[in-house]
Amino acid sequence: MKHIFDFGAIKSLLSRPDFSFCYDALHGVAGIYAQKIFVDELSADPSFLLNCVPKEDFGGGHPDPNLTYAKELVHRMGLGKTDPIEEIPEFGAAADGDADRNMVLGKRFFVTPSDSVAIIAANAVGAIPYFEGGLKGVARSMPTSAALDVVAKALNLKFFEVPTGWKFFGNLMDAGMCSVCGEESFGTGSDHIREKDGIWAVLAWLSILAHRNSQAPSGGKLVTVEDIVRVHWATYGRHFYTRYDYENVDAGAAKELMAYLVSLQSSLSDINRIIKDVNPDVPSVVKGDEFEYKDPVDGSVSKHQGIRFLFEDGSRLVFRLSGTGSEGATIRLYIEQYQSHTSKIGIESQVALAPLVEIALKLSKMEEFTGRSSPTVIT
Numbered sequence: 001m002k003h004i005f006d007f008g009a010i011k012s013l014l015s016r017p018d019f020s021f022c023y024d025a026l027h028g029v030a031g032i033y034a035q036k037i038f039v040d041e042l043s044a045d046p047s048f049l050l051n052c053v054p055k056e057d058f059g060g061g062h063p064d065p066n067l068t069y070a071k072e073l074v075h076r077m078g079l080g081k082t083d084p085i086e087e088i089p090e091f092g093a094a095a096d097g098d099a100d101r102n103m104v105l106g107k108r109f110f111v112t113p114s115d116s117v118a119i120i121a122a123n124a125v126g127a128i129p130y131f132e133g134g135l136k137g138v139a140r141s142m143p144t145s146a147a148l149d150v151v152a153k154a155l156n157l158k159f160f161e162v163p164t165g166w167k168f169f170g171n172l173m174d175a176g177m178c179s180v181c182g183e184e185s186f187g188t189g190s191d192h193i194r195e196k197d198g199i200w201a202v203l204a205w206l207s208i209l210a211h212r213n214s215q216a217p218s219g220g221k222l223v224t225v226e227d228i229v230r231v232h233w234a235t236y237g238r239h240f241y242t243r244y245d246y247e248n249v250d251a252g253a254a255k256e257l258m259a260y261l262v263s264l265q266s267s268l269s270d271i272n273r274i275i276k277d278v279n280p281d282v283p284s285v286v287k288g289d290e291f292e293y294k295d296p297v298d299g300s301v302s303k304h305q306g307i308r309f310l311f312e313d314g315s316r317l318v319f320r321l322s323g324t325g326s327e328g329a330t331i332r333l334y335i336e337q338y339q340s341h342t343s344k345i346g347i348e349s350q351v352a353l354a355p356l357v358e359i360a361l362k363l364s365k366m367e368e369f370t371g372r373s374s375p376t377v378i379t
């Protein structure tokens with residue numbers, strides 16, 4: 001990590017009296033690395049560490065770094081239902097049990113994993129010494145928002161959209177075609193180890209914060225996580241994004257829903273008739289397909305990687321079955337809308353996405369097929 005990042009710059013950031021941090025390892029293995037890297041090497045205040053003693057049962061919690069399971073961190077960062085008693089830290093992060101995934105938060109502010117990888121890619125060359133010579137390329141999984149695409153286009157970077165599953169990134173990185181990649185499922189990584197790396201992602205964010213603050217006038221107000229994200233949206237536009245998970249759905253019902261969507265995606269006139277009946281203000285779908293990927297390295301073809309509805313304004317609806325659910329089937333619905341008007345960038349995500357959510361549920365007949373009137377988890 002010392003060869004990848006500028007530890008001196010991060011150390012200066014961590015020593016600022018107006019900077020505070022909370023790192024939640026959720027009692028997974030990340031705690032060991034957090035103590036060694038953040039506290040022993042970077043001199044962070046030990047009170048910044050939360051749940052950093054690894055436990056066989058993860059302290060009775062579920063070590064998933066998201067807004068549902070990282071409850072204590074979410075509360076400390078002021079994103080819970082009630083305000084925390086102590087002062088809210090400037091930067092928050094969590095790792096999963098084996099420390100390969102990460103969640104990044106600002107004060108009362110959630111950074112979507114799709115935005116996180118885009119922001120890391122946009123700032124990598126200036127903020128992270130390992131990338132000084134430029135990025136070989138960037139990649140995201142298909143359901144991850146197109147925030148990274150916009151950065152790749154603006155910076156003229158090689159870009160890849162791969163199916164969900166880290167092996168696809170691995171192939172690109174082995175072949176020297178990709179430096180930074182990430183997924184909506186809280187995995188972010190680079191070719192330093194060709195894997196997701198939760199600690200690396202946090203150091204990348206600390207580096208961006210350190211870099212932006214080193215550019216700010218000395219003695220001035222701290223440039224925060226939220227500032228960085230808002231400047232990014234103002235520069236590249238914002239991808240509103242949400243994921244609905246329907247867990248433990250009857251496997252037969254999930255299969256039927258997917259089969260129905262496969263038949264529906266081929267008829268644009270049927271799709272657009274349904275949309276206009278539900279909400280005439282929602283733009284039309286211009287393309288429906290089942291995502292397929294030909295690996296540029298080994299030529300292998302992966303079919304049936306999710307059903308996509310692409311709208312004329314760049315919005316997307318994606319449906320896929322999870323490959324990691326443990327009981328029954330898990331249906332994932334990904335909803336995304338692009339907005340580049342500065343006046344509309346700041347609105348609340350669930351408000352911006354409400355019309356598309358309604359369309360997605362009606363188009364897929366979600367309740368009819370699954371019997372579920374609401375998802376198990378919303379991210």
Ligand SMILES: O=P(O)(O)OC[C@H]1O[C@H](O)[C@H](O)[C@@H](O)[C@@H]1O
Pocket residue numbers: 164165166167183185187321322323324325332
């Ligand atoms: O959406 P799922 O099929 O449940 O997959 C969720 C995640 O599982 C694993 O961690 C894979 O390495 C990831 O690439 C994937 O995003």
